[in-house]
Amino acid sequence: MAGLIKREDIDAVRERAKIEDVVGEHVTLKSGGVGSLKGLCPFHDERTPSFNVRPQLGLWHCFGCGEGGDVIDFVQKINHLSFTEAVEYLAGRVGVQLRYEEGGTVKRGIEPGTRQRLLEANRLAEAWFQEQLATPAAQTGRDFLTGRGFDRHAAAHFGVGYAPEGWDNLARMLRSHGFTERELVESGLCGRGNSGRIYDRFRDRLIWPIHDVTGAPVGFGGRRLSDADKTVPKYLNTPETAIYHKGQVLYGLDLAKSDIARTHQIVVVEGYTDVMAAHLSGVTTAVATCGTAFGSDHVRIVRRLLGDAADPSAGVIAGNRARGGEIIFTFDGDAAGQKAALRAYGEDQHFAAQTFVAVEPRGLDPCDLRMEEGAQAIPRLLQRRVPLFEFVIRASLANLNLDTAEGRVQGLRSAAPVVAGIRDRALKREYTRRLAGWLGLPEAEAVGAVRACERRGNRPALPEEEAPMSQHPGLPPVTDPVEKLERRALEVIVQVPQVAARIGADDI
Known part of the structure; x- marks a missing residue:
């Protein structure tokens, strides 16, 4: 979320999140003396405990690797989160509503109670889906997994489940746990029809839980098991919600x-x-x-x-x-x-x-x-x-006949923007040299084409965006007199090679 979190909210998170509880989920802590707990460091391999936690101070330190800090630092390091993400994670855990400063105004973040309710709905749904995989109705799903080499242990390890047929099986289960219709829709687990009726989003599908980096279930992906209705998408994911953003998660x-x-x-x-x-x-x-x-x-x-x-x-x-x-x-x-x-x-x-x-x-x-x-x-x-x-680069050359002059020239025009886009200067020089070799052209020509693309700011085109040869963005501008002369020289080399062969390097 844009904007800085207000300092007093960060302090409230740091105060309410008990460091011994957070660390204790990853490290087995034992008494290390008055006011101290110790265990094996989770950040480096060791046999003798050198990782210490001091709850009264809210600090941790490892005398083996030198790492240390407060509860926010620990969450950052153990879960590979940014500072903001670590604060947001802890805020949701301890019930602090964060406020963000942006342009001199204060914005309120997602209500911590709302986040926790949505996460809890997903946890219940995950367990329910997994239970359904063992039912007779899920035989097709189990056959699908078996057919792809996955046994029940593999399914359990990855949390695979099954969403049965029927309009509101999951909705009824969640309602029995006190969730409101609004929460069911906001979680992405259910939708609301035109008539206002609540229905399950996932029906007759194998279900994979999608967790964030902390291991909390934030969404699901479902695969269609029946081909009876081809209008139904083969794969269906949780829609964008307050806790699930598909561009910010990676399955597994x-x-x-x-x-x-x-x-x-x-x-x-x-x-x-x-x-x-x-x-x-x-x-x-x-x-x-x-x-x-x-x-x-x-x-x-x-x-x-x-x-x-x-x-x-x-x-x-x-x-x-x-x-x-x-x-x-x-x-x-x-x-x-x-x-x-x-x-x-x-x-x-x-x-x-x-x-x-x-x-x-x-x-x-x-x-x-x-x-x-x-x-x-x-x-x-x-x-x-x-x-x-x-x-x-090779993909841009794959469909060209490099045994012909036209194919090599088109290859240079197609691949030069790719090489020009490489920011690492050493790699750019090396791939310019390789491009010349792959095309069978003098290195100087590849260097010139790449530099021309650099000046013009060309980028490689996606397959459906490629322009005709005469309009390709990799071409240098014909109004430049130097490059116009170079182009004519190249045309002579390609079209009348016997004449070009008689011209020595000193004549150029």
């Missing part, structure tokens, strides 16, 4: 966050079953977006988990990228996958981490790949990853 993040922070690697797949398949194959850093493309809010989450310290305004350097870890996207090799890669390319400029793409040549997603080749198939796929920049 609550399960993967510790390993992501430890290994400095994150694998981004496309679906819920892909996350399950990856984790069960030993790739426990896999997450998926929830019904939306990987965007800037996801970048913020990933950077924080990786400890990524890129400075997008200055441009990152190769050394920083090596220290920043790695992000691996799994895309299909078709046009949709190329478009997704171009979007990821745009976001890559905000990372210090190295970004890669892993593509299965036959178009199999990770879940299908595991079914066909076994548990080692997904790790092998990730081992064949290629740098994102290389993937995007």
